[in-house]
Amino acid sequence: MAKRSVTSADVARLARVSQSAVSRSFSPGASVSEDMRRRVLAAAERLGYRPNAIARAMISGRSRLIALLAAYLDNHFYPVLLEQLARALQARGYQMLLFMTDPGDQDIVVQKMLQYQVDGIVMASATLSPGLADECAKTGTPVVLLNRYVPALAASSVTSDNIEGGRLLAHFLVDGGHRRIAFIAGHEDSSTSRDREAGFFKGLGERGMTGAGRAVGGYSVAGAAESARRLLSPRKRPDAIFVANDHMAFAVMDVARREFGLRIPEDLSIVGFDDVPEAAWDGYALTTIAQPAKEMVEATVSILTEQMERRTVVRRAAVLPVRLVVRGSARKPKAAGC
Amino acid sequence: MAKRSVTSADVARLARVSQSAVSRSFSPGASVSEDMRRRVLAAAERLGYRPNAIARAMISGRSRLIALLAAYLDNHFYPVLLEQLARALQARGYQMLLFMTDPGDQDIVVQKMLQYQVDGIVMASATLSPGLADECAKTGTPVVLLNRYVPALAASSVTSDNIEGGRLLAHFLVDGGHRRIAFIAGHEDSSTSRDREAGFFKGLGERGMTGAGRAVGGYSVAGAAESARRLLSPRKRPDAIFVANDHMAFAVMDVARREFGLRIPEDLSIVGFDDVPEAAWDGYALTTIAQPAKEMVEATVSILTEQMERRTVVRRAAVLPVRLVVRGSARKPKAAGC
DNA sequence: CTGAAAGCGCTTACAG
DNA sequence: CTGAAAGCGCTTACAG
Numbered sequence: 001m002a003k004r005s006v007t008s009a010d011v012a013r014l015a016r017v018s019q020s021a022v023s024r025s026f027s028p029g030a031s032v033s034e035d036m037r038r039r040v041l042a043a044a045e046r047l048g049y050r051p052n053a054i055a056r057a058m059i060s061g062r063s064r065l066i067a068l069l070a071a072y073l074d075n076h077f078y079p080v081l082l083e084q085l086a087r088a089l090q091a092r093g094y095q096m097l098l099f100m101t102d103p104g105d106q107d108i109v110v111q112k113m114l115q116y117q118v119d120g121i122v123m124a125s126a127t128l129s130p131g132l133a134d135e136c137a138k139t140g141t142p143v144v145l146l147n148r149y150v151p152a153l154a155a156s157s158v159t160s161d162n163i164e165g166g167r168l169l170a171h172f173l174v175d176g177g178h179r180r181i182a183f184i185a186g187h188e189d190s191s192t193s194r195d196r197e198a199g200f201f202k203g204l205g206e207r208g209m210t211g212a213g214r215a216v217g218g219y220s221v222a223g224a225a226e227s228a229r230r231l232l233s234p235r236k237r238p239d240a241i242f243v244a245n246d247h248m249a250f251a252v253m254d255v256a257r258r259e260f261g262l263r264i265p266e267d268l269s270i271v272g273f274d275d276v277p278e279a280a281w282d283g284y285a286l287t288t289i290a291q292p293a294k295e296m297v298e299a300t301v302s303i304l305t306e307q308m309e310r311r312t313v314v315r316r317a318a319v320l321p322v323r324l325v326v327r328g329s330a331r332k333p334k335a336a337g338c
Numbered sequence: 339m340a341k342r343s344v345t346s347a348d349v350a351r352l353a354r355v356s357q358s359a360v361s362r363s364f365s366p367g368a369s370v371s372e373d374m375r376r377r378v379l380a381a382a383e384r385l386g387y388r389p390n391a392i393a394r395a396m397i398s399g400r401s402r403l404i405a406l407l408a409a410y411l412d413n414h415f416y417p418v419l420l421e422q423l424a425r426a427l428q429a430r431g432y433q434m435l436l437f438m439t440d441p442g443d444q445d446i447v448v449q450k451m452l453q454y455q456v457d458g459i460v461m462a463s464a465t466l467s468p469g470l471a472d473e474c475a476k477t478g479t480p481v482v483l484l485n486r487y488v489p490a491l492a493a494s495s496v497t498s499d500n501i502e503g504g505r506l507l508a509h510f511l512v513d514g515g516h517r518r519i520a521f522i523a524g525h526e527d528s529s530t531s532r533d534r535e536a537g538f539f540k541g542l543g544e545r546g547m548t549g550a551g552r553a554v555g556g557y558s559v560a561g562a563a564e565s566a567r568r569l570l571s572p573r574k575r576p577d578a579i580f581v582a583n584d585h586m587a588f589a590v591m592d593v594a595r596r597e598f599g600l601r602i603p604e605d606l607s608i609v610g611f612d613d614v615p616e617a618a619w620d621g622y623a624l625t626t627i628a629q630p631a632k633e634m635v636e637a638t639v640s641i642l643t644e645q646m647e648r649r650t651v652v653r654r655a656a657v658l659p660v661r662l663v664v665r666g667s668a669r670k671p672k673a674a675g676c
Numbered sequence: 677c678t679g680a681a682a683g684c685g686c687t688t689a690c691a692g
Numbered sequence: 693c694t695g696a697a698a699g700c701g702c703t704t705a706c707a708g
Contacts, residue, residue: 083411
């Protein structure tokens with residue numbers, strides 16, 4: 001029995017003012033006398049009036065809705081990002097519209113977002129087709145790829161310095177005395193995985209080394225476990241593995257210990273990337289690279305708000321610094337050596 | 339430079355039909371001839387027309403927006419629920435508006451939801467004040483408390499059978515030979531924690547036992563760790579602890595092993611509740627109660643949709659069955675004994 | 677500062 | 693089946 005709700009006209013009638021006056025009383029910078037605003041607010045209070053955000057969006061052309069697109073939340077780094085992003089947006093008067101997608105239907109989902117007249121779009125654990133990116137640009141809707149980038153796209157991006165993170169890890173492992181170092185990738189077409197890998201092999205090269213094995217885990221627990229089995233089976237097994245993210249690294253550690261009876265880090269060192277909360281748990285104590293989630297969210301919000309306010313879309317690319325977090329899953333360099 | 343977007347009037351002009359005809363061509367059951375619909379769709383395609391969902395919400399009085407309110411996502415059970423809920427909603431043509439809240443500002447946030455004219459509200463890891471629940475009921479907006487309930491409220495709820503889960507765990511531990519069994523609660527005012535506790539002590543009673551210690555972890559890692567320290571310090575320490583959820587149980591296991599040198603389950607058994615993904619990881623191998631996340635989400639969606647379609651709010655309470663998942667963190671009963 | 681009026685982009689009776 | 697028209701609840705020039 002959805003009763004007709006209280007409108008600004010109802011408030012106007014009760015306060016004996018015009019409907020415009022009611023509207024002005026509820027918009028921050030509008031010109032209303034203190035006296036009128038008081039009367040209006042009192043009447044509004046009495047009727048339980050609540051401005052209709054949909055009507056406001058309609059007339060003002062700004063919905064104050066930001067769409068977030070994600071393909072999965074299994075990797076705990078995404079919930080962390082999601083929560084922080086939602087809070088940061090709310091603090092500035094925006095709300096987050098969440099869309100989960102499956103690989104393949106992303107374009108349909110983006111059309112949905114555009115139908116809702118979102119003021120901005122954030123893509124996490126998902127990507128945009130070039131055509132769609134152009135379409136967003138055409139409607140003046142800024143897009144930020146969070147934790148990924150696509151150079152050819154008319155979309156901004158926010159990432160951490162994945163290349164540098166990979167390098168740091170390579171140096172750490174080489175300096176720790178490892179000589180056969182393998183890598184487990186995320187997806188071949190993931191910019192994040194590619195950059196981490198590039199930095200890693202670059203770092204290895206800087207120490208005069210090359211990699212000893214490579215597999216693709218597909219960012220899934222099952223895929224990572226399978227990769228671990230492939231890498232650990234041969235007789236000349238690696239003495240260290242860099243796994244492209246923490247989420248997969250946990251699965252690799254489980255397989256190494258359970259199926260191969262290896263001790264970590266004595267027999268095998270494992271390092272990851274992200275520094276998700278679980279990396280700090282004793283069961284894993286994962287040495288990893290911390291991505292600055294908070295700063296990444298801030299950069300995302302500031303790119304978005306800047307472009308929404310100016311109603312102009314330009315491509316930005318923010319790359320934030322990373323930090324090595326040393327725990328117990330990998331043998332360490334001997335003191336000041338590095 | 340947000341260009342004025344393509345409207346149904348533009349499409350009408352190009353297709354040489356009325357604006358109403360365009361509207362009808364885009365609404366599933368409307369009466370339009372095949373021929374006209376074809377012409378309209380062609381023109382729409384050519385112009386890149388996208389129906390404006392905000393305008394539709396405005397005129398139809400249905401936004402197809404569902405608000406989700408959550409206070410934290412640290413406990414991985416919530417991201418799991420969140421992802422599934424978003425997908426289930428999308429599959430039925432609804433979108434999820436996400437609101438993160440801090441204890442205290444929930445009422446403000448609910449007002450925000452109502453301003454956005456959401457068709458329904460789901461509260462996860464957060465609760466509603468009685469006044470607000472009434473206000474929602476007044477506007478005809480159905481509310482579902484997910485994974486919690488408040489008897490006095492004009493709001494529906496979906497939970498698992500927390501009481502039965504607690505009982506199952508008590509029987510399992512007693513039958514496993516444990517004699518000093520402690521409990522770590524979530525929050526004192528959490529219905530979930532209270533029910534799990536009530537079922538647990540009931541189960542203990544059914545086996546002629548009482549509890550040996552109790553602490554409150556506050557659903558946080560730090561609080562759980564502190565509780566573990568209190569419980570494990572005394573000379574007559576428990577031989578088993580039921581922790582109100584998995585998220586806290588991991589922290590308890592870490593403290594028991596690291597700070598007290600206890601072996602799990604030889605020296606101390608730990609059981610949790612939820613069966614979050616990490617419970618299956620080897621580092622913890624937590625014996626726990628599986629909450630049926632998928633069924634809980636389905637129940638939530640069906641309560642919501644039923645009430646939204648009929649535009650009538652009634653209070654429903656769904657309680658879904660749980661299942662014991664035996665892993666390695668607790669000593670087991672001797673075969674068929676139980 | 678204040679009010680009357682236009683208009684955002686749709687859906688939906690109401691006639692034909 | 694189709695079109696003209698009203699109207700959803702606001703914001704925002706435009707006058708005064």
